[in-house]
Amino acid sequence: MGDPASAPAIRDSLFRPDFLRYADKVNKRSNPFTSFQTDKPLLRLAEKQAKLAKLIIEEDVIVDWEKIAGVDAAYVGDRAYAACVVVDRSGRVVSEGSAEYEACFPYVPSYFYYREGPALAAVVRGLDFDVLMVNAHGVAHPRRLGLASQLGLELDKPILGVSTSLLIGEVKRRGEGISDVFLDGSLVGVRLDGGPPIIVSVGHMVSLGNAASIVEALWRKVGLPRPLALAHERARKQRRPRVSDLRNTLQIAWS
Numbered sequence: 001m002g003d004p005a006s007a008p009a010i011r012d013s014l015f016r017p018d019f020l021r022y023a024d025k026v027n028k029r030s031n032p033f034t035s036f037q038t039d040k041p042l043l044r045l046a047e048k049q050a051k052l053a054k055l056i057i058e059e060d061v062i063v064d065w066e067k068i069a070g071v072d073a074a075y076v077g078d079r080a081y082a083a084c085v086v087v088d089r090s091g092r093v094v095s096e097g098s099a100e101y102e103a104c105f106p107y108v109p110s111y112f113y114y115r116e117g118p119a120l121a122a123v124v125r126g127l128d129f130d131v132l133m134v135n136a137h138g139v140a141h142p143r144r145l146g147l148a149s150q151l152g153l154e155l156d157k158p159i160l161g162v163s164t165s166l167l168i169g170e171v172k173r174r175g176e177g178i179s180d181v182f183l184d185g186s187l188v189g190v191r192l193d194g195g196p197p198i199i200v201s202v203g204h205m206v207s208l209g210n211a212a213s214i215v216e217a218l219w220r221k222v223g224l225p226r227p228l229a230l231a232h233e234r235a236r237k238q239r240r241p242r243v244s245d246l247r248n249t250l251q252i253a254w255s
Contacts, residue, residue: 069129070227083234138203152204159203195221
């Protein structure tokens with residue numbers, strides 16, 4: 001596929017329920033495709049990401065923010081249920097939206113934008129906000145272009161990334177409750193502690209310092225910052241009826 005690091009994720013995805021009927025045809029050896037012909041699509045996407053990363057602006061376009069949006073998605077198979085919630089400085093909800101989208105790309109680490117980006121873009125468009133918060137990485141990414149950064153370029157809006165896990169980089173403690181994340185000697189994010197830690201990184205059109213300040217203002221040191229927590233819950237509620245329908249269908253099929 002052009003990216004050896006993605007091979008485990010691709011092999012594991014072949015054992016998802018969607019592919020169970022092909023289980024007897026799947027081999028999980030380290031190199032099962034001995035005569036597999038490919039034009040290395042991941043390599044082409046990686047090269048595209050490296051070029052787009054040069055367009056990222058790591059400075060504040062908006063200094064005084066009033067409305068912060070959080071966007072997230074939940075899945076049933078490849079069906080994405082995306083939700084966006086906009087809050088003001090006090091955390092009060094001022095607007096929200098939802099969308100459904102059929103994902104056409106598998107989950108592959110560091111290529112998350114190609115799976116979830118279209119769904120997030122669909123729900124965000126039409127909503128008014130100053131800065132967008134995404135449950136994903138920005139420049140704290142192998143090619144400095146995680147989902148948050150790539151989505152920021154597409155929308156041409158200030159955006160920051162928030163994640164509960166580190167994708168890449170080295171964490172060095174800076175002081176009480178905060179650590180820096182370095183990649184190849186460059187500062188690409190911060191880890192905010194105090195509860196379960198979260199990683200904050202620049203997406204596009206926002207400085208790292210301001211990104212961290214925005215997150216801290218809307219984070220109670222438990223779980224995700226309020227806009228993302230609300231979007232996450234709304235996305236899960238959208239998905240819930242479909243999960244029940246799927247379970248009923250499977251029970252009928254197995255009975």
